[in-house]
Amino acid sequence: MPTHRSRREFVKSAAILSAAAVAAPSIADAAPAPQSKDHSSPLTPHPGALYDVARDEAYWTQVAAKYRITPRTTNMEAGYFGMMALPVLDAYHSYIDRANSESSYFARREYPAMMRAARERVAAFVGAKPTELAFSRGATEALQALIGQYNRVQPGDTVMYADLDYNAMQWAMNALAARCKANATWVDIPEPATRENILAAYTNALNANPRTKLLLLTHCNNKTGLLLPVSDIVKVAKARGVDVVVDAAHSFGQVPLTMSDMGADFVGLNLHKWIGAPVGAGALYIREGRLDAIDRAHADESAPLDRIESRIHTGTTHFATVMTIPDAIDFQLSIGIPQKAARLRYLRDRWVHAVANVKGVTILTPEDAALTGAITGFRLHNRGTSNANRALATTLHDEFGVFTFQRTGLAKGDCVRVTPTLYNTPADADKLAAAIRTIAARG
Structure with missing residues (x-):
């Protein structure tokens, strides 16, 4: 069960993650997680410090193998439905x-x-x-x-x-x-x-x-x-x-x-x-x-x-x-909620820090580790209309193969929401960041 201590430890580690994250390297340095037919092997929470846990790609490849992921798109819209891991689905x-x-x-x-x-x-x-x-x-x-x-x-x-x-x-x-x-x-x-x-x-x-x-x-x-x-x-x-x-x-x-x-x-x-x-x-x-x-x-x-x-x-x-x-x-406890939260924050920071200083990109979620988890919204060129953000989400999917979603109702205008999850990889974050940079450069 999560405790006050685990939350404090997560916030502290997430702050380290945020401060240490830099512009994402090339997509080639992180391959997509393989799909395994054998998902019966149990997981246990990673014993390392949360900063190191978030970056242990060998471990998260094992986690991602517990999911059956569609090849049709790179899903960065996990906030709608979380998807059952294969042991849960069984x-x-x-x-x-x-x-x-x-x-x-x-x-x-x-x-x-x-x-x-x-x-x-x-x-x-x-x-x-x-x-x-x-x-x-x-x-x-x-x-x-x-x-x-x-x-x-x-x-x-x-x-x-x-x-x-x-x-x-x-x-x-x-x-x-x-x-x-x-x-x-x-x-x-x-x-x-x-x-x-x-x-x-x-x-x-x-x-x-x-x-x-x-x-x-x-x-x-x-x-x-x-x-x-x-x-x-x-x-x-x-x-x-x-x-x-x-x-x-x-x-x-x-x-x-x-x-x-x-x-x-x-x-x-x-x-x-x-x-x-x-x-x-x-x-x-x-x-x-x-x-x-x-x-x-x-x-x-x-x-x-x-x-x-x-x-x-x-x-x-x-x-x-x-x-x-x-x-x-x-299944969630076999990973650990603090470990999971640190990984999600790392994936979020990976794409955010790669585009945060790009002209025309506005990130709507702060860097404060206590105020941000996996989900982050963004706008391009201060365009907060429904049509602009719906078109942006469509372009990300149709042209670049990244699925996100438009969100509405914000006082200062609509945005596009990005939500990575456990089966996403650094390569997915890099793919999104590259797409945003390309679209932003179009003006």
Whole structure:
């Protein structure tokens, strides 16, 4: 389970990685990871210092061999769906076969205990009590329950979110405000962002809106990848009597974190992004003692009012998806979250540092090791329109064979998001950097 110490060690090592990274060498010095038919050999966390771990290509070639990667493109858009590693995929297939062959006999007699065991594994991973967690079909569903069923907003109150928050969560906050005859306001996250100006932006916004009741924070946003100093903002909010709901869809499994690290009472998690479980796996967290702030889901009486299960009702779950969650966690732990985070940051720095000083390139995620992980957004020639960034992502793919994705909703304009993952190589980062340099030179 990630600890405060592991997070501190990662941040320290990531700072070293960032400071030491230089312009990327030629693509020829790093070959693509081979695809292995034998993926049964177990992995163990690399024992070296994180700086050295991130650069041990022999080790990461072994990791990459645990994935079946399409030859159709160089995928640098891993943030949408994390992909199951082959051992996890094998387990998933076996669970599908079991659930399908044993049908309701298995579903009623044996599956409930397996679901509880899976919940216990997730709880241990994030430093929560099992009774503080309930499964959802993704972070979006979990966060919609937390926001839509929050019952502390009165007419004339305020709910607050930021331009970098996920669009669906912004809409949920708007709907909550409309239903309660309250006001919705938002914070523009500064560009370039620093810990100090982020804290100042939220502090000023909360001071200007003293009737704020609920604040949405996205730990790692899906647009630029900025990691907010959530625990510090939560302290500012709680001192003013403001509840906080945290969107941890992209940070859970990407960087070390625990519920106590963040300090928020309400959190939505994803399991099919950085944990690598099958699509359709997420979790809802409500800190013990705070259930009364979240209404029962749809007047659901199938679970007692004092249990978190009554706050979200997804109907019949996908048995195999839930059964696979422990296997996905096992695989991530076989690498180590601090080790994984250091590798992802190295791959991010590899392409970023190769283009950061190129004329016309604007990198939207800061170098601060505490504020940046794998994901980074960029613009070319200050063009923030949807059309410009959609065209840029298209050019990267169609002309250079690198798949990225346009992100919208930022106060200062759209961007292209880049998200490397465990099966990516330095050669992939170099390929992207070369493409960006070529496109930027066109003006």
